[in-house]
Amino acid sequence: MRHIYRCPLRWADMDAYGHVNNVVFLRYLEEARIDFLFRPDKDFQQGSVVARHEIDYKRQLVHRHTPVDIELWVTEIRAASFTLTYEVKDGDQVYVRASTVIVPFDFEAQRPRRITQEEREFLKEYTDDDENDDADSGADQDEAVAA
Template identity: 60%
Template structure:
């Protein structure tokens, strides 16, 4: 299972009165990562499509620890946990590596997790103003990031009309 990695810059305006990144700003970070995931062309120039439209149907965020404002970007990992004919669930982890933490065996530093989240997106026909089914290209792209361990996996090939 592949995860999409997005390095999200922190802005001065992201901070609340306590010096932490405000909780609603996390939605912006998820949006930036999702847009980068869905619309940035792959190295071979092929986009993941989605140009026909999508809308957000649901967000869910679990805040694990405060993210203190700093100059270094935070990492947002995105992957797919469920594919249905007209809805996709994306999962995220907002994290980075612990500054000053001792390296574990192999030289890697342990992850510091700030939030776990999920978003349900619905493919949407912008002209008809109604949900639509995933295209074959969209489905093929999403399957490359599917981790069926988090939620039940349906037989996605049968979902494309």
């Protein structure tokens, strides 16, 4: 299953050529990630930090008044991190493909922590079936190393 976020475009997002500035896409990914992780029905409650972003720009996104879709899904779940993958798109036209490695974090202790079972179950809902097998094996491998 994929999470869909309808991202509004703002005048301030434009560069001098009327295109959405490449740097702004990081904010779009953040908005989609927050919409995914912090929802009233399911909440990644204990906090997290971003460890890495990778972005592939495929084509320019021209500013307009209608939102752009951001599809987000989980591609890897490990013992102490997970990877979200995104497509910023309109139908079949993809503007950006990106991924973010996220580390659960205990802000009180100021250190990374393991993913809880509840969080793992929530994240698994958003993995593709063929990717789910790889994600589970990565978690098992990570747990074996930690043991």
